[in-house]
Structure formats: structure tokens, C-alpha cells
Amino acid sequence: MTSPETRRITDLGTFKAISHPLRMRLYRALFVARTATASHLADQVDEAVSLVSYHLRKLADHGLIEEAPAQSADGRERWWRPSSDGISLREEDLRDAPELAAATLAFGRTVNEQRTELHRRFLDERMTWSEDWRSASVDSEWLPRLTAAELDALGEELDAVLRKYDRAARAAEEAGDTEGRENVAVHLHAFPYRS
Secondary structure (H helix, E strand, O other), X not given: OOOOOOEEOXXXXXXXXXXXXXXXXXXXXXXXXXXXXXXXXXXXXXXXXXXXXHHHHHHHHOOOEEEEOOOOOOOOOOEEEEOOOOEXXXXXXXXXXHHHHHHHHHHHHHHHHHHHHHHHHHHHHHHHOOHHHHHHOOOOOOOOOOOHHHHHHHHHHHHHXXXXXXXXXXXXXXXXXXXXXXXXXXXXXXXXXXX
């Protein structure tokens, strides 16, 4: 059963496993689908089923995904699901571990590239969405002057708000309320910078 908790990644092998661009795309696609086979995911990422199966097994080897109960009569199909409610990286896990710091840099860059591509696709396809969806989409930037403690508190609050909406939406969907629901990407970046 998928854990309702976020999986904290602290080891180099798992960082390397999730940092692979195709594995990250597969993880994201599986997270959205909630359960899928390699065939379903291969169609989404436009790769061969055998390659997708290989990368899914690598994600499973590191506990990022797990087998899900079969959802069809064909027992040959292997169904997968995320093993947790997401993944997280914590700065304190990188202290005194330069190999982890390098791996998280690769991970962060891959995440950023894929998020940018997802947003770029929305911008390119914006007019194909209804007026309601275009009006509901959010594109904003805030530049407050905060302390590290205030930024940490802000992150915790934003995380709690997003979890609240995600859990409510999942519960509604499981209860059959699927009308008008779409996948929504919420990307938050909050970091210090010097001008």
C-alpha cells in the first residue's frame, strides 16, 4: 500500500536512481496515474516497453515504487504504483557527504528542466484550455526579504496547504467526483539570491 508519508531520500544509490531523466519522468507519470503498467507508461514517455520495464525495476529496487495489485484479468501485466506520497530531500542529510551533495545537484537540475518543460508546454497550449482553466492557472512571483527561519516556516505552511488540497481532491475522486478534474502542476521555488 502506498504510504501517505513523503519518502525522505538520504542515500546515494536512491539519489542516482531518481536523478536519471527517464526514471524521473516515469516516476512523475506513475504518480499522476497512481497505478500503471510499463505498457501504459511507455506510451506516455514514447519509449520502448522493455526500456521502461528496466527503469521501473530500478526505481523499485530503491523503494521508490512498488508492485500494485493487478487491475486486469491478464496476469502477465505487472502493475506499479508509487511507494509513498512523494519524495523529499533535506539539506541536513547532505552535510559531510559531498557525494550526496553532487547527486542532489544532478537531481535538482533534472527536476528543474522537467518542470520548465511542463510549464513551457502549458504556455504553448494555453489557448487549448477552457477560459475557466486559463483564469484559474497561477503565474506569480514574490520577492520578499525573509530570514532563514521565516523561509522555513513559509515552506511548511505552503506544504500543509498543498497537502490539504491534494488529500481532499484524492478523496473526492475516490468517491466518484471526477467531473472537470485535470492534472495540475504546482511548482514552488523559494531560495535566497543576491542581485
